[in-house]
Amino acid sequence: xxxxxxxxxxxxxxxxxxxxxxxxxxxxxxxxxxxxxxxxxxxxxxxxxxxxxxxxxxxxxxxxxxxxxxxxxxxxxxxxxxxxxxxxxxxxxxxxxxxxxxxxxxxxxxxxxxxxxxxxxxxxxxxxxxxxxxxxxxxxxxxxxxxxxxxxxxxxxxxxxxxxxxxxxxxxxxxxxxxxxxxxxxxxxxxxxxxxxxxxxxxxxxxxxxxx
Amino acid sequence: xxxxxxxxxxxxxxxxxxxxxxxxxxxxxxxxxxxxxxxxxxxxxxxxxxxxxxxxxxxxxxxxxxxxxxxxxxxxxxxxxxxxxxxxxxxxxxxxxxxxxxxxxxxxxxxxxxxxxxxxxxxxxxxxxxxxxxxxxxxxxxxxxxxxxxxxxxxxxxxxxxxxxxxxxxxxxxxxxxxxxxxxxxxxxxxxxxxxxxxxxxxxxxxxxxxxxxxxxxxxxxxxxxxxxxxxxxxxxxxxxxxxxxxx
Numbered sequence: 443x444x445x446x447x448x449x450x451x452x453x454x455x456x457x458x459x460x461x462x463x464x465x466x467x468x469x470x471x472x473x474x475x476x477x478x479x480x481x482x483x484x485x486x487x488x489x490x491x492x493x494x495x496x497x498x499x500x501x502x503x504x505x506x507x508x509x510x511x512x513x514x515x516x517x518x519x520x521x522x523x524x525x526x527x528x529x530x531x532x533x534x535x536x537x538x539x540x541x542x543x544x545x546x547x548x549x550x551x552x553x554x555x556x557x558x559x560x561x562x563x564x565x566x567x568x569x570x571x572x573x574x575x576x577x578x579x580x581x582x583x584x585x586x587x588x589x590x591x592x593x594x595x596x597x598x599x600x601x602x603x604x605x606x607x608x609x610x611x612x613x614x615x616x617x618x619x620x621x622x623x624x625x626x627x628x629x630x631x632x633x634x635x636x637x638x639x640x641x642x643x644x645x646x647x648x649x650x651x652x653x654x
Numbered sequence: 655x656x657x658x659x660x661x662x663x664x665x666x667x668x669x670x671x672x673x674x675x676x677x678x679x680x681x682x683x684x685x686x687x688x689x690x691x692x693x694x695x696x697x698x699x700x701x702x703x704x705x706x707x708x709x710x711x712x713x714x715x716x717x718x719x720x721x722x723x724x725x726x727x728x729x730x731x732x733x734x735x736x737x738x739x740x741x742x743x744x745x746x747x748x749x750x751x752x753x754x755x756x757x758x759x760x761x762x763x764x765x766x767x768x769x770x771x772x773x774x775x776x777x778x779x780x781x782x783x784x785x786x787x788x789x790x791x792x793x794x795x796x797x798x799x800x801x802x803x804x805x806x807x808x809x810x811x812x813x814x815x816x817x818x819x820x821x822x823x824x825x826x827x828x829x830x831x832x833x834x835x836x837x838x839x840x841x842x843x844x845x846x847x848x849x850x851x852x853x854x855x856x857x858x859x860x861x862x863x864x865x866x867x868x869x870x871x872x873x874x875x876x877x878x879x880x881x882x883x884x885x886x887x888x889x890x891x892x893x894x895x896x897x898x899x900x901x902x
Contacts, residue, residue, distance in 0.1 A: 513825065513867045520826030520866030522759045526662070526673055527752040529726035531822055534874025534884060538825035542869070610870040615895070617888030 443513070445609035446505040451608060451633070453499060454600075458640035464653055468575040475574035510546065534627065537604040545599035552596035559589075582648035590645045597638045604634035655681050655747040659694065661706055662754045664763050667770075671763065673752070677724065683743040687730065688713060688720060690742055691753075708764040713738040718814030721821070722767055723754040728818035728877045736816065736879045756821040760828070760864040771817050773863040774831060781855035782835040784844045797843050807841035810834045812880040822877035825866030830874040832860050833890035834882050840893055850897035857894060 463474040481491040529539065558564040559581055560574075568577040582590050608630035612618060618626055647653045656679045664671030678694050685693070688710050695705035711719035720737040724730035730740045745751065753767065761769040773823035799807075811834075836853050839845030845852070868887060875884050 513869060517825035517827075517866040518863060520759050521757055523671075523757050525723065525726060525754055525757055526660075527726040527754070528723075530824070531876035532837040533725065533871040533874070535871050538869070538871040539873075566839045606870070613884070613888055614891055617891035617895075618885075619887050619888065620883065623885065625889065 443506060443509040444614040446502040446509070446609050447611050449498065449502045450506065451468070451604065451637075453495065453502075454604075455633075456638050458637050462640065462643050464575060464578060464644055465647070471575040471578075472572060476572065514543070534623075535606045538610075541599075541602040542606055545603040548596055549600040549603060552592070552599075555592070578644065579648055579654055584646040584649050584651065587649065588651045593645050594642060597642050600641075601634045601638040604637060605631050608633055617621075655742070655749075657681055657690075657745065658750040659746075660750065660752045661767070663706070663766055664755075665704075665765065667762055667764060671766075673754075674722065681742050683741070683745075685742045686738055687722070687724070687742065688738050700885075707764075707768045709768050710738060715739040716814060718816035719820070721756050721769060721771075721816055721818070723756065723821055725752050728756065728821040729816075729879050734881050735881055736814075739879075756817050758817075758820045758865070759825045760826070761817060761820065769817075771815070773865070774815050774817060774828070776863060777832055777856050777859045777877040778835065780859035781848065781852035781896050782832075782839070784839060784842075785847065786844065797837065799843060801834065803841045806885075807838050810838035810841070810882060810886050812882060813838075813878075813882055816879065818877045818879060819874035819882075820865065822873045823866065823868075824871055824873060825869055827868045827874070828863070828865040829868035829887055829890070830878065830882060830884075832856050833886040836893060837886035837889045840889060848894060850900055853890060853893040853897050854901060858892075 460474060460478075463471045478492055479489050530539070555565070560577055561567050563569050563571070564576060566577050567580040580586075582593070609623075609627045612626045612630070613623070613628070644653075656677065659676045659800060660673045661676060662671050663674045676694060678690070678697075681690050681693065688708070689706060691706060698705045701724045709719045709721050711717040714722075715736045715738060718736075720729075722729070722737045724737065724740070729735060729737045730744070732740050732744060755761075755763050755767045756769045756771075758769075760773040761771055764770050813831060813834035815831060817828075817831065820826055820872060823829070839852065841847050870884070870887070871881060872884055
């Protein structure tokens, strides 16, 4: 859970930073997208980097989901009779049990939509693969506001997921003492906020006409 | 004060249980929660009914026997307090109070609110001890312990083994209980020789007993009447990683 999660967090940071190329204009964004495909050429075949990332991500997602199923399965067996009334205690990760499970469902739905939208372009008005900039501008166009709202909701779920997930991964792997636990919780919150803000600024900029 | 109690009644381990309502009048605000249940039981016995079974022993917050989930919170609404130290002044006239047993597959209900917590004993037997040679007791200062370690070990050793951590955990995990013992002994010089076999043995027994996995939600620490913190779980994770690497 922890290792696969950290790999995906690293991917998210790179993905978020790459997205910001959109503010440099159509040419720069599309050059960046093409650069991801031609990285390492002519030494390596086209899309080498992308395929490494894709295989790595698929493996990480597989391990992450398998771990979550195993944990949930154990949790269900560990409490066969449910409480009639239950008031969750406000622990150091308040409402983590709910936000992790429900958030994960929202994130899975979002990733499916996101791939159909901006990778395969099935539901995107712009079908030409090289025009990444055009595809982003088209999907977050002001009249397609439900797409933007769904994107932002998924980001909120992702933010809660990361706030708990990052410090939980640190607790699992490193087991910090009290002072460092507080610091890592602050780091987890900061990374979650930066990732969510970095992703959210793109659809918001398109929706409000700052990027067109 | 007058209260409505909704109490989990289950005649035996294999019987089906249900919440049963009782109205109790004239409860003193100076009574402890368990004394309030004593008053109810006296009335039930006088009426020829089966009294409510619940665990209790010292009634001064140190034995870990009392184990009630009150309105969805293990040991009730007051922080750092066992059920026996909870007093009725926390409640007001007309309140409805739900009382349930710890709910965990590894803690089967014996009767009503009494659960079998011998799974904890098996976890301790799987490594939660030191193999000290017998003989006369050594001088107290013969093995120096740094003050910070002694304090942290003492804080972890405050665990009374009540099981509120399991009752509070959304995954039904016994991680905090197990980690408190691993941290307590792992911080002391006497605990070093068996440090690695201890953590591996205890975790294996914990998982075999049917407790859930830890997802670091922290609800255990918030419910713990002895305020044992998540740092003990951090230490268990560190020790486990080292022990597993060494065993591999």
